[in-house]
Amino acid sequence: MTAIADRTLQSELHDLVMPLLSRWKVPGIAIATWQDGQIREAAFGTANLEAGHPVTPGTVFQIGSITKVFTATAVMQLVDAWRIDLDAPVVRYLPDFRLSTPEATGALTVRHLLTHHTGFWGDDFTDRGSGDDALAKAVAALSGVRQLTPPGESWAYCNAGFQVLGAILERFHGKPVEDVIRDRVFKPLGLERTTFRVGEAITNPVAVGYNTLTTTEPEVARPYAITRAMAAAGTIMGTVGDLLKFAAFHLGDGKANDLRLLSPGAVAEMQHEQVAAANMAPHWGLGWWIQDAAGTKTIGHGGSTNGHRALLPIVPEKRFACAMLTNGSNGAAVYNRVERHLLAEAGAPRVDPQEGRLPGAAMANLAGRYHAPGGDITVGADGDRLVIDTAVRNALTGAEYAAPTRRAAAIGDTEFVIKDTEMEGSRFDFLLHPDGTPRFLRLGGRLYDRVAHDAVTPLTPE
Secondary structure: OOOEOOOOHHHHHHHHHHHHHHHHOOOEEEEEEEEOOEEEEEEEEEEEOOOOEEOOOOOEEEOHHHHHHHHHHHHHHHHHOOOOOOOOEHHHOOOOOOOOOHHHHHHOEHHHHHHOOOOEOOOOOOOOOOOOOHHHHHHHHHHHOOEOOOOOOOOOOOHHHHHHHHHHHHHHHOOOHHHHHHHHHHHHHOOOOOEOOHHHHOOOOEOOOEEOOOOOOOEEOOOOOOOHHHHHHHOOEEOHHHHHHHHHHHOOOOEEOOEEOOOHHHHHHHHOOOEEOOOOOOEEOOOOEEEEEOOEEEEEEEEEEOOEEEEEEEEHHHOEEEEEEEOEOOHHHHHHHHHHHHHHHOOOOOOOOOOEOOOHHHHHHHOEEEEEOOEEEEEEEEOOEEEEEEEEEOOOOOOEEEOOOEEEEEOOOOEEEEOOOOOOOOEEEEEEOOOOOEEEEEEOOEEEEEEOOOOOOOOOOO
16 A cells, blocks of 8 residues: 555545534544555544544544454455355354254354344344353354344344354364454454454554433443454454555455465455345345445445444445544444545445335334334334334443434335434335235344234333
């Protein structure tokens, strides 16, 4: 990679970013772009409000679920070595692995895990301790998790699927998954400020996370660290510069300097459309989500942890990537606008979906109550808009709160886009029974059961 371009990203984005940080009460953001080896970096706002430390391009943030692409990269190394078959059942590699039914256990494949086609609820962030057995305990607990759909039937975002992938990596390499990914991905790529371990992260400038989930002003997000059992799904901390090194690797032929980490075929297969998805992206690859920008394919991933939001979009055809790391719970409202600007500058603008109107009877059919372990959602119809009220349980902290009311417009017979709040532009949809009645609401990638009108849906663990 070459030196930073003469034209500063800082000056280009200042007038866009600063009002967004103020409006959405996000303390800070670090941004970097890569195009054919040319890097530009910018940083705005504050990493630690109490100490007054500014964000810099070298500030370490939590990257959340972008971690999953690192895990997928390590898995694909085993595929390259003919040690793993993507379409083999998971029990071939983890003989003691069990889901809640024998049928699901036997049907689940490695590809299902990488593409979020597992069919089971995947957001159990229970603290399994800090020992090397934390991941094994979490994977063993999946035998008691409800199977919502058979593996391969419906796409639904599943953190726990990547815990299983982490267990496979541990089995093949004989050491904790954090060490596997450090040795096989971080070190070869020269990711000097990227780590799973808080004790290593704090030797660098580190951003404190902040939430405005229940307050008008940012409050420190506690706890800082995510439970160790979720390492393979979302606990990496790093910088925008290191994320761009990772992106540049995936825009190449699988080599890091002269060391081959992946075959060109494996790099391409990760970016190939594997399954139809929903909400976050219309398709999913192996680890990557796959989206469209005015007819140009983009790949990427986002991340959400306690007080941090992250995004890594890549446009392979344009040889372009950008990384954005924020330390506020409304960070997506900031980085979505920045992403639009940067992708348009790169010649791949995002295009909003065309909105339509559904008949009143169709809207009324979708209205009702929906439940999942992560919360309860009430859907109402108001003219040509659906109205969404959500009682949320934070998967990381267990805190319960009411999310702001959101209004959504139809962009299909069963798909909608949110038109306000920090989730503006986010999509959700409904999965129907054969008779046309709702089976699930799929929002944020998660499946929520339709609840009978006389049923009680207490916000309690399942």
